Amino acid sequence: MIVKNEAQALPRCLKSVKNVVDEVIVLDTGSTDKTPQIAKKLGAKIYKYEWCNDFSAARNEALKYVTGDWVLILDADETLNPEVIPSLREVLKMEEYLLINLLRQEIGAKQSPYSLVSRLFRNHPGIRFDRPYHALVDDSITEIIAREPEWQIGRLPGTAIFHTGYQQTAIAKHNKYERAQKAMEAFLAQHPDEPYVCSKLGALYVEIGKLPQGIELLRRGLSAKDADEQVLYELHYHLGIAYTRTDDINKAISQYNSAIKLLIDPMLKLGAYNNLGNLFKETGNLTGAKAAYETAVKLDPNFATGYFNLGTTLKAMGALAEAIKAYRRAILLQPDYAQAYQNLGVLLLKSGYIKDSKVAFQNAITLYKQQDPEIAKELFEGLKDLGVAIEN
Known part of the structure; x- marks a missing residue:
């Protein structure tokens, strides 16, 4: 791990690997809070490193202190999913693997609910991180396998890592966009046509509203001849967002x-199917929207947003009973889903289930009071005008 001022998040992360790993290496890059003390108390070995605006340099420094046979990389805003620990232990026994890719769930992210990350690899002397931001070992892995073809790359089934760093509060707290932009722009100046950095920086430009610059970079990345399938997916996906x-x-x-047609892990396509469904719904193609959302929830049966979107589409198609089921599923998966409760209340009211609709509306108002009091007030007044009595 490399950390800086992660006193709040660090305990949860380190407790997720307790009794799983043999040693914890924490490279502190200048914390002013109690991060080093907390890490030490939780059994980590602490090393100091002066930050140089280069994540790869820091990660490579941390690798120098590793004594084990395998390396698992985690950030403080990540936790290891306990459900994958048995399969993780089994896959480490397989002698042919040099790298094992892990599926990471982006909790609270507006886009791309899942990503595939190269975070579990052998302690091989040739493995190193490259790129100053979004540090990766993939290039060095490719070089090693070219010299030592007996090695293979594996993939651990199931979601291995939960990541909360793409939530808006976390992004703002750590100035993530600013740091990322600075590091990637410096790298791009030296590698103007590198498809990976075109994808990452182009996506960042789109996210912060620099649409022309983002589109130009994403299109530049697509014109490169050496992009792999996963990078091509990201280029097409973020161009979809930009357009x-x-x-x-x-x-x-x-x-x-174009993104959906690529031969990558199907779970990574979840965002593309959901966004495609949104566009079909917006343009009146309800059949296409329904198919896209159904594919999304088939890929991830725990995708609450997908069930909500499916419910909205079914409602527009007049399939009220099916829409009610979809909203109930969304709420089951995400109990604080205020809008799902509100939409469920509307459908139950239309279907004549007055008592159940009042319960749904009451839940919606209670949640909105916590999340957006103005919406809670508007909903209460609207229901009052309709003659639906709800406690305020």
Whole structure:
């Protein structure tokens, strides 16, 4: 691990690997809080490192202190999923693997609910991290396998890592966009056509509203000849987002369709299917939207947003009973889903289930009071005008 001022998040992360790993190496890059003391108390070996705005340099420094046969990389805002520990222990016994890719769930992310990360690998002297931001071992892995073809790359089934760092509060707290932009722009100046950095920096530009710059970079990345399938997916996916924001809906749909056709882990396509469903729904293609959302929830049966979107589409199609089931599923998966409760209340009221609708509306108002009091007030007044009595 490399850390800085992670006193709040660190205990949860380290407790997730307790009794799983043999040693914990924590490289502290200048904490001013109690991060080092907390890490030490939880059994970690602490080393100091002066931050140089280069994540790869820091990660490579941390690797120098590893004594075990395998290396697992975690950030403080990540935890290891306990459900994968048995399969993780089994896969480490397989002698042919040099690297094992892990599926990471992006908790609270607006886009891309899942990503595949190269975070579990052998303590091989040739493995090193590259790129100053979004540090990766993939390039060195490719070089090693070219010299030592007996090695293979594996993939651990199931979601291995939970990541909360893409939640808006976490991004703001750590100035993630600013740090990422600075590091990647410096790298891009030296590697202007590298598809990976075109993808990452292009996506960042789109996220912060620099749409022309983002689109230019993403298109530049697609014109490169050495992009792998996963990078191509990200380029098409983020172009879909960019064209949606510029109201080029047909171009956006085309990009998502191109992304979906690529031969990558199906779970990684979840965001593309969901966004494609949104565009179909917006343009009145309800059949296409329904199919896209159904594929999304088939890929991830725990995707609450997918069930909510499916419910909205079914409602528009007049399939009220099916829509009610979809909203109930969304709520089961995400109990604080205020909008799902509100929409469920509307459908129950339309279907004549007055008592149940009042319960749903009451739950929606209670949750909105915590999340957005203004919406809670508007919903209460609207129901009052309709003659639906709800406790305030």
